[in-house]
Amino acid sequence: MQALQSSIFAMREYLSPVLKESKFKEHGRITPEEFVAAGDFLVYKFPVWTWEKGDDSKARDFLPREKQYLVTRGVPCLRRAQSLAYTDADEDAERLVSFGEGAGGAEGDEWVETHAGRKASDNPGADSAALTEIPDDDGDEIARGVGGLSLGGQGDSGAAALDTPDLDDIPDMEEDDLEEGDEATAAKPTPAPSAGNPTEALRSNLLQVRTYDVMITYDKYYQTPRVWLIGYNENGKPLTPQQIFQDISADHAQKTVTIEPFIHSASLQAASVHPCKHSSVMKKVIERMNNSVVAEQLAQQAKSGPSSATTPGKEKKKWFGRKSSGSTKEQIATQEGDDEPEGMRVDFYLVVFLKFIASIVPTIEVDSTTSF
Amino acid sequence: MPTLQFAPFSSVVSPAFWHKLTDLKIDVLKLSDEAVPITGTYTAGKSIFDRETGQEVLLGTGFSVGGESFDASSTTSHDESTLPGASGHSGNAVTATGSFKNFNTIEEFKALDKTKYFDEEAQKIWDSIIATKSTTELNRFFVITFADLKKYKYYYWFSFPAFVSKPAWEIGEGSESWKSVVDVLSRDELASINAQLRAEPTLPAFFLVKRARGGSQGAPAIGKVEDYETFFTDVPTSEVRSSSLPRSIRSLASLTKRLRRSSSLTLARPQRIVSFIDPSPDPQNPGWPLRNLLAYLRALYPESTTSVSVLRWRDTEVTTPTPNTVWKSQIGTVYLKEVEGAAAGKRPSAVGWERNPNGKLGARLADLAPMMDPTRLAAQAV
Known part of the structure; x- marks a missing residue:
């Protein structure tokens, strides 16, 4: 069933046209060119990220051959998402925990978990907080x-x-x-x-941390980046899907995060955050970011404005401009055009995107972009 | 002085590696168990700040192999063709070459004369040191595998051969033990080293640093370990060798020496610095690559390497250094006691089999059934 679904999705993605127009502020979606630009920026600013070319047979022709997807390896994950959710919740929190198809219980069994932040889960393979x-x-x-x-x-x-x-x-x-x-x-x-x-x-805390390989691909259908995860335990052994879900916030685990064939490899399976809601979330985040960026840019202009006015050369120019009647309106118009703050640039898209992803996988330190 | 201990590598095998191995086994290798060249990578040791406890958490000294490890040409073609603009390298990983040997049955895997095989591999490293003076083989590794393809189980055993120094290297005490690099080198010097490293076509695993004559003002130069002799010709080994200088300068030299001794800056300004990308974040124990680097220097330049200033470079992720940049690299001086009659040119013994999670020498097992077995994948799919 899932294989069928995957192939339908693959087909749908194949048929959907490549986004040409820049829409990232309006819809939160980006074009492949913008994906590459944002990726280049990410790689330049944060060398933990690198471009990969992936499997030749799976190459997307709308992306440069050597820049098919982004990858960062060995991203640390200190504790399980479950424990994080509990520590700031109230101490006596009780919650129904479904261990589903996990090795721990029969299918569909539900447990009441109390003080979850304090003790390790009963699920074998789970790590404590x-x-x-x-x-x-x-x-x-x-x-x-x-x-x-x-x-x-x-x-x-x-x-x-x-x-x-x-x-x-x-x-x-x-x-x-x-x-x-x-x-x-x-x-x-x-x-x-x-x-x-x-x-x-x-050195006790050495070697006890899970690590993740995180990949970012471009999804042509949803026109957004898409995140893939491959996890390792502290001994470098690959994590099982169940173990990976422990590191994903409860709102997303097994809902928007699923194990799927990685699109740039013939056979590799990876956990992936489904991108169907990415664009709307990104739009919101970008709007907020953009407003603050615009405000900052305006503030900078306001600061530089008066100082430039004091320079005699500029003043003279203005004076001349005003004197020559008729052109005044034009000049104001052009000046307004110049002063229009640019807002957030698309280069930052992936930086913002990582912050959004960090909310889905709260314990994986995927967001190394702290300086923003 | 305490004995210098090295943090061993711990292997991290990406599932893509096993997928590629499976394809290779079925389509190319078939029943062959010849050794196949592969590559692996490691990055500078990382540590992160735990937001909940405020502690600094050190991460393991991982050594990764992945699907790309089998692209045998990747080491040679990597630096030119795949990189945009050819100015500077992308990524922050050091590539090491090695070999992989897959066995057809678990019995053969077990029956391999591992001591002999290890010895042959170690000999390759030694030969490369003696014959070619090349440092490219210093990080050589190998892995033996048995793939149970039907059960998606992969048995594997990594080995990172490293030469044992007898007597062992010792780390200096006090001001000569491992300390933050900012205590020794100025921020401008560090920024310069960083910029020069970033401009290299690939991140060098090992390099030399020569400080400018003017002390911390001038930019330090970076050189290849292969050029050790020529690069350091004009640099004194540790202190100014006063006998080789004209008289007037000699007195000046002894004066400055005395001055230095009286100040707290005693010997804190090494001129010859041997450096490597350190995969170990541990403040006490440098990473495994240093072992063979020191063996290399001892074998080729025994007279000038009884004490070595070692820079453990970990700041590969710094892009634009600012005065607030936290430099994580460390520097220290390591010593080797002179031993009478130490057989020069003879190959030291080597160690390097990776221990399993129980701390025993033994193979590891990767069980990929949860991620590869179609029936189990179908079971967890929503």
């Missing part, structure tokens, strides 16, 4: 050692390790004698991960 006590589902020995060592002693990292079968545990494939000759040296020059020395405690 606080960073220091992330019980990574792989029973990381570092975490266990550290948990017992110093930090808080919540002790649930050890408990959580028992919860889930360890996928990485391939007993007959461990060959700890492989570097026997180097063992002594490895202990010294390489930080032995399980050695319980004090520096390890300091």
